[in-house]
Each structure stands twice: as C-alpha cells, then as structure tokens.
Amino acid sequence: MTEGFELELAPAARLDEPALASLFTAVYAGYWHPIEIDAATLRRMIATYDLDLEASTVALHDDTPVGLAMLAVRGADAWVGGMGVLPDRRGEGIGETLTRRLLDNARDRGVRRVMLEVLEQNDPAIAIYRRVGFVDAGDVAVWQLDRPPEADDAADGDLDDVLRDLAIGRPRLPWQRNGGTVANMRALGSSLTAVRTPSGCAVYATTGDRASLLQLAAPTAEEAASLLRAPFVRGAASVLWLNGPADGVAVASLRDAGVVPLARQHELLLELG
Numbered sequence: 001m002t003e004g005f006e007l008e009l010a011p012a013a014r015l016d017e018p019a020l021a022s023l024f025t026a027v028y029a030g031y032w033h034p035i036e037i038d039a040a041t042l043r044r045m046i047a048t049y050d051l052d053l054e055a056s057t058v059a060l061h062d063d064t065p066v067g068l069a070m071l072a073v074r075g076a077d078a079w080v081g082g083m084g085v086l087p088d089r090r091g092e093g094i095g096e097t098l099t100r101r102l103l104d105n106a107r108d109r110g111v112r113r114v115m116l117e118v119l120e121q122n123d124p125a126i127a128i129y130r131r132v133g134f135v136d137a138g139d140v141a142v143w144q145l146d147r148p149p150e151a152d153d154a155a156d157g158d159l160d161d162v163l164r165d166l167a168i169g170r171p172r173l174p175w176q177r178n179g180g181t182v183a184n185m186r187a188l189g190s191s192l193t194a195v196r197t198p199s200g201c202a203v204y205a206t207t208g209d210r211a212s213l214l215q216l217a218a219p220t221a222e223e224a225a226s227l228l229r230a231p232f233v234r235g236a237a238s239v240l241w242l243n244g245p246a247d248g249v250a251v252a253s254l255r256d257a258g259v260v261p262l263a264r265q266h267e268l269l270l271e272l273g
Contacts, residue, residue: 006062007059007060010058012056018038025037027082027083027084027086028082029086032119049175050180056069056081059097066086067089068098070082071102071105073111076110076111077113078111078114079175083098083125095124095125095128099129099132103132103272115137115269116267118268120264120265134268135270136269139265140174140264140265141243141245142242143259145239145254148232148233148257149257150229151225151253154200154226157195157201159192159193163215166202166215190205190207191205193231199223200216200220202216203215206234211239212239212240213228216250221250221252223249246261
C-alpha cells in the first residue's frame with residue numbers, strides 16, 4: 001500500500017473528458033501495447049462499455065493525477081475497463097490502492113461479479129489482482145487478419161436473427177464484444193453486419209476499411225474461415241478480433257491461414273458475493 005505520501009482518491013468524473021483521456025493515455029505509456037485516446041474516443045468508450053465515471057477512480061498526489069482505474073457496470077456485472085499508473089510512480093502501491101477502491105465502489109453498486117483482462121506478461125498487475133482475490137477465468141487473444149483465410153464467402157444474414165442465434169447456449173463473452181456492448185453499438189449507430197454459413201454465423205462492425213469481429217459461432221474450421229473471410233469480401237482491408245478465443249475451431253482456421261496473435265491475455269474473475 002502507499003506509504004510516505006498523501007494519496008487522494010476521487011471519482012474519475014472530477015476530471016473533464018480531455019484531462020481524463022490524457023491521463024488514460026499517460027498511464028499506458030511504456031506499456032507492451034500503448035493506448036492513445038482523445039476526448040471523443042473516451043466519450044464513445046463511456047457510451048459503448050457503460051463506463052461509470054462516478055465508480056471509476058483517479059489517484060492524485062498534490063492535486064496531480066498519477067493513476068486511473070475505470071469501472072464499467074451493468075447490473076450485477078462489472079468490468080475493469082482500464083487501470084494504470086504513471087510510469088514514474090509505478091511500484092509505490094498506487095495500483096493496488098486504486099484496485100481496492102474500485103472494488104469497494106463496485107460493492108456499493110450491488111455488483112456481484114467483476115471481470116478483467118490482463119496481458120500475460122504483465123506480472124505486476126497480475127500480482128495485484130491475485131492479492132485482492134481475482135482468479136483465472138480463461139485465456140483470450142487479440143487476432144489481426146491482414147489477408148483472408150481461403151474459404152468460400154458467407155451469405156448476408158438478418159442482424160436480429162443472427163444475434164439471437166449467437167446468444168443461444170453461448171459461453172460468457174468478453175465485455176468488449178458481449179450482448180450489452182453490441183446493443184450499445186447499435187444505439188450509437190455503428191455499422192454492424194451479420195453473416196451466415198450453413199451452420200454458423202457472425203457479426204462484425206466496420207469503420208472505414210477496418211472491421212472488428214464481435215461474435216462468431218461455427219461448428220467447423222471451414223465454416224469459421226468463411227465467416228472470417230466475409231469482411232474482406234465486403235471491402236475490409238483488415239479484421240481485428242479483440243479478445244477472441246485462444247483455441248477452438250475458429251483459431252484452427254486462423255492458424256491454417258498463418259495468423260499469429262498480436263497479444264495474449266488472461267481473463268480474471270472476482271466474485272463479490
């Protein structure tokens with residue numbers, strides 16, 4: 001825990017959007033995968049992921065922000081949507097202090113389950129999360145396709161029908177791609193496309209010539225390859241699958257196409273009771 005200096009914890013709502021976006025960017029400086037956002041991007045993240053700025057926390061030393069922990073809340077579920085400390089203040093216990101306050105805020109809001117993802121090489125953060133009670137819930141990977149797998153195209157599908165089929169019997173999805181997030185994306189006017197194969201289906205979002213795969217279900221690697229190829233056939237230059245599965249039939253089709261993950265992450269879960 002922090003020792004030798006006064007640390008103030010305040011709701012992230014205390015900072016205006018430009019200042020909060022600047023702090024978010026700063027705490028990821030020197031990270032394995034730096035994150036740079038501006039106020040407009042932050043505003044869209046808040047709306048898309050249901051980030052709660054009153055439940056999220058900033059750490060201040062002498063009125064200067066030195067750390068940040070963001071919490072998204074949907075009923076009994078919550079997700080840590082970003083946590084970090086300025087590079088020159090790491091190792092002082094600020095990260096753990098922020099995490100514990102974030103969990104207190106989650107409890108105050110009736111949250112029962114908190115999820116997060118952490119890069120597999122981020123040993124300091126993993127140690128903090130384990131100390132406060134998080135346990136392993138699985139592994140995910142960040143995949144980027146710059147060329148399509150070799151497979152036939154998938155047909156267009158009805159978005160509502162495909163989302164309904166994807167929700168049937170599916171395991172819990174990462175927060176960035178789950179049903180609540182997709183619903184928010186639709187409300188914000190994101191360009192969403194549904195595609196089908198004989199026994200599989202998928203939904204992806206498109207911004208310019210870049211596509212983001214949101215959800216996919218396929219019984220075979222061949223059908224998965226068809227679904228993965230669909231955005232390219234429709235004009236995408238690349239496809240990102242954020243926190244997609246680390247194994248399974250879709251991953252088999254990726255490996256067959258010579259794709260390797262950009263990053264691997266551990267999913268962690270804390271049951272608050």
